[in-house]
Amino acid sequence: MVMAAWVAAALRSHVTEVSPGVYAFEMLKPSFCEDLLCELEHYEGEGFPVARPNSMNNYGVVLNSIGLERTMDAIQRRCVRPLIGALFPREGCHIDHHHSFMVQYRAGEDLGLDMHTDACDVTLNVCLGREFTGATLSFCGGFGAADHRRHVHTYAHVIGRAIVHLGTHR
Secondary structure: OOOOHHHHHHHHOOOEEEEOOEEEEEOOOHHHHHHHHHHHHHHHHOOOOOOOOOOOOOOEEEHHHHOOHHHHHHHHHHHHHHHHHHHOHHHHOOOOOOOOEEEOOOOOOOOOOOOOOOOOOEEEEEOOOOOOOOOEEEEOOEOOOOOOOOOOEEEEOOOOEEEEEEOOEO
16 A cells, blocks of 8 residues: 555654654653553563563563553554654555564663664664663664664653664664
């Protein structure tokens, strides 16, 4: 399906391009962020098995594994897919599934990630945190580009604010 130009323009008007190919926008209310964090704490507090999100994070959980798959499906279908289609028309038209997870960074635990690309077409990060310092994302260029190893931008997280980029963006 091809998105009407006026729809794509309207969606793009809600984002800020913070660096070439990297967009930020208000996505979740802080109260919703807090509810998600409380749900994770409750789940882990019950001692249920926890599916970790990837090999790079020891703290966090795959949201599909704790009963939130339908919620994440609805958010993707209603909110994320149209916006991704407007920002990245070629990649966005193929968005049909997700790997939704929460990770936690804390002194003495996971502190951050090395520079990497993501194994996906498009990455969307939303800051859910309560009180924190640091919490930045550093961007280089796209994989294979001349600047793929050069630092281009550092983004500082804000609760409820999302950042979206292609998975090949380092």
